[in-house]
Amino acid sequence: MDCADKRGQAAIGIEYCDQLFRLEREFLAKDLGVEERLKARQERSQPIVGAFFDWLSSFHTMKGKLQEAVRYAQNQQASLRCFLEDGRLALSNNLSERSIKAVVMGRKNYLFSTSMAGGQANALAHSIVETAIANGLNATRYLEYLFTHLPNVPFLQQPDLLDDYLPWSDAVQVQCQHPRLSQ
Known part of the structure; x- marks a missing residue:
């Protein structure tokens, strides 16, 4: 992206990637299962990936950012081909990067945790929030649910009771699901 002009070699590489992302959006819209997505990727995405790497191998001498990008991809x-072998894998790591963004954005603020316990509390809070989001919950609702119900639960004596408060439990899903996902 950093070296792309509208008609240059980098633009060709970006178009290959855009084709793959368009296909992934299509597979998502069709709500394909893991095996169906794998089959669709092997039939439709694999030829694009092959053409992309063939195109990359046609480069000989170059300099700068384009050279770095080509070498990295090679x-x-x-x-980069793993998503063609497992229908559960995402095409990119965008989802993972998005999920850690809050931690990355706040890391300078965490320097002001006055103790190791404060840093651990920050890590625990982020872990709970991100796990709630990954499970389709409204994080604020989930935290309110935990703060409201857990003080009355004798989980120190009966640790198994905590299972009912995990983000994937049925009761939590009903009470805390993100409004957009519950429609």
């Missing part, structure tokens, strides 16, 4: 070819 060196990571096996990893």
